[in-house]
Amino acid sequence: MDERTQQRVDAWWRALFEVGDELWSAVTVRHPHSALLGDYEGWYVAWRDAGVHVSAPTSAAADEIASLRDEPALALQDAAFWAAFAHQRGLDVIGPGVHRYLDVDPGVGHGVREASPHELRRLLARVPEADAWESGLDDRLDEPGVVAFGADGADGELVGGAVLGELDGAPRNVTLLVAPDARGRGLGTGLGRAAASYAVRHHGYARWRSRDTNVPSSRAAERLGFEPYCTQLAIRRGSSGA
Incomplete structure (x- = not known):
């Protein structure tokens, strides 16, 4: 940064x-x-x-x-x-989890398109509940002016999605989910790239938070150039809203 x-x-x-x-x-x-x-x-x-x-x-x-x-x-x-x-x-x-930040446009990439909250809710309904909870995606879809991206599977349904949640008054916070059967193809990096590029181009920087135990998410953030900045945790009854 x-x-x-x-x-x-x-x-x-x-x-x-x-x-x-x-x-x-x-x-x-x-x-x-x-x-x-x-x-x-x-x-x-x-x-x-x-x-x-x-x-x-x-x-x-x-x-x-x-x-x-x-x-x-x-x-x-x-x-x-x-x-x-x-x-x-x-x-x-x-x-x-580690909060990472990026203020250099990583480029839009390919194979990702803008998606609607309705499409992302369909994706959430198709993945295991634990994966949906871990992503925190559902919490972001109700925010006003949500900015979302998706990657399509062979059947035309989303197999991955990313949402830019509100941070400091603008959509900067990258949240994403890839269906279990679509992992290992680089979709997380592609979705993160699209979301981060939008945030940097329109609002100056993007943030990516991933748990210490979520190695694929951390590696995707590193590939895109996100810099580790601080560590954060919450103590509460189980929830994705930390």
Whole structure:
């Protein structure tokens, strides 16, 4: 990312946690959530370099907030710490995942076309529920002005789709899904390329988030030039909305 893009990205993270110069250099715990997170029901955590920022839900207790503020940054950057934290509260860890950014147009590519939310809902209905949940695609289809792309199978039905979700006031957040029987053909990279190209050309940059365990997604992002920027996870009852 160039300096201007990084400033825009950091401004978004500062607003999310309502922090200033301590971004990526200190530990902060916010309670309750900022306006950007609103009524999010879980704990939202992100870290980079020496900085860790935690946003706690309204239901969080004062002793929970105090204990986290006393933890060193290295402890709060350990996924095992949050796994134990979630287990003690009967909650789930969503992630961790890496947020990656791209501000250079990767090119539109071939074999991908614009798709409608209706077509993508048909795709969601055809894949295993766990895959649909993991993609988070369904959450994005209800956003106003959704921008979507698809790849067709032999029968003319979509076998893969990508949606640009809203980020910082514009469709920049790449979310995609490829049906299990269509994987291994590079469709994820092609769909991601189309979505990222649109976001960069029209809105300056794109973001790609993938879980640490989702190796194909991470590799597709790397092939397109997305730069790893920070790690994020959430603690809540199982949901795709982290």
